Amino acid sequence: MPDEYREMRDVVRRFVQTEVKAVEDTLPHDATYCPEDKLKPLQDKAKAMGLWCVRTPEEFGGAGLNLFGQAIWAEEAKQVRMGLYNAAMGAFGIDPPNVIWEGNRQQIEKYGLPGVEKGSRCFVAISESSGGADPGRAIQLKAEKIGGKYILNGSKMWITGAAKADWGIVYARTGGRGRSGISSFIVDRDTPGLTVKEIPVIRAYSPFELHFDNVEVPAENLLGEEGMGFALAEKWLVDNRIQYSAGTLGVAQAALDIAVKWANERETFGSRLADKQAVQWMLADSDMELRAARLIVYEAAWRGDLGKDFKLEASIAKVTATETAGRVVDRCMQILGGLGVSKELPLERWYRELRIHRIGEGPSEVHRMVVARNVLNGRR
The missing domain is CATH 1.20.140.10 (Butyryl-CoA Dehydrogenase, subunit A, domain 3)
Known part of the structure; x- marks a missing residue:
């Protein structure tokens, strides 16, 4: 392992083992989030270390780690009780989904940057009751373009983090069957017609079912080109x-x-x-x-x-x-x-x-x- 990665690993390990764990030990066994008053001091230290939003490109305010660096970071950051679903309790920030950086400048500024700078949260909605392992064929959520907006109707299942999210990336069918009929949309969590229902499961961190009932999404919230969502x-x-x-x-x-x-x-x-x-x-x-x-x-x-x-x-x-x-x-x-x-x-x-x-x-x-x-x- 190159020295720079070894040094980063040791820094993350010390921080997680001595400071993050000390805070987590004050929380309930099955806690899934850290209270803001306890989390912010940890986040300030992570920013000072240059390890804020590790997957986000440097040009957008993140650490910009490559995949190898992310692997080393993740192995250390997730060694806390809630780590499998909330690395280091969020002390290193919560990266927006990497595909938001594929959007246009307006989308990046409205949705991507607030995630880095203000901690706004996002969900990614792919899976449906029809199946999640083959989204190209399984996605049935329909998006119909009418004028300057798309109308979404259908449901998503097993969606992580939807309840606390500010916005989400939703994959829906705009065309025919197969992968070429899938498009990607940015949907605000508080959009009328979008409802969220918890699905209790074996883990402490529950996923959610999303239901879209004539949810209107502006055409400018299409992420990438129509038919390129897959x-x-x-x-x-x-x-x-x-x-x-x-x-x-x-x-x-x-x-x-x-x-x-x-x-x-x-x-x-x-x-x-x-x-x-x-x-x-x-x-x-x-x-x-x-x-x-x-x-x-x-x-x-x-x-x-x-x-x-x-x-x-x-x-x-x-x-x-x-x-x-x-x-x-x-x-x-x-x-x-x-x-x-x-x-x-x-x-x-x-x-x-x-x-x-x-x-x-x-x-x-x-x-x-x-x-x-x-x-x-x-x-x-």
């Missing part, structure tokens, strides 16, 4: 899989650190857990699998930074990282026994939330289909 959705999804994957490995590494400390301290029947072969093997398997998964994520990020197509590598990274993390946290809970499933530690929360990571951002089975298709076509 390409924007793919850019957001593929790039996001780097952070998504690296973050799960960070949580798994944190769980392993807890288990190693416990194994070295806990004595049963005259010896430490660390002296028992069954425990040693669980720890060894976890360490080896994490090392391998981490390198797979790094490879995907590296290809992306070189400007190469990395959809295949992102799929491999997503499956490997999320499934590895799930196994590691499961082993760590086993090593700690009853304490592992108690709410005194973050393990049980990570266990619940990692289970969703094998479904979110495309289920493992769909990514395996992507990999198989490439293998059968001779791509290596």
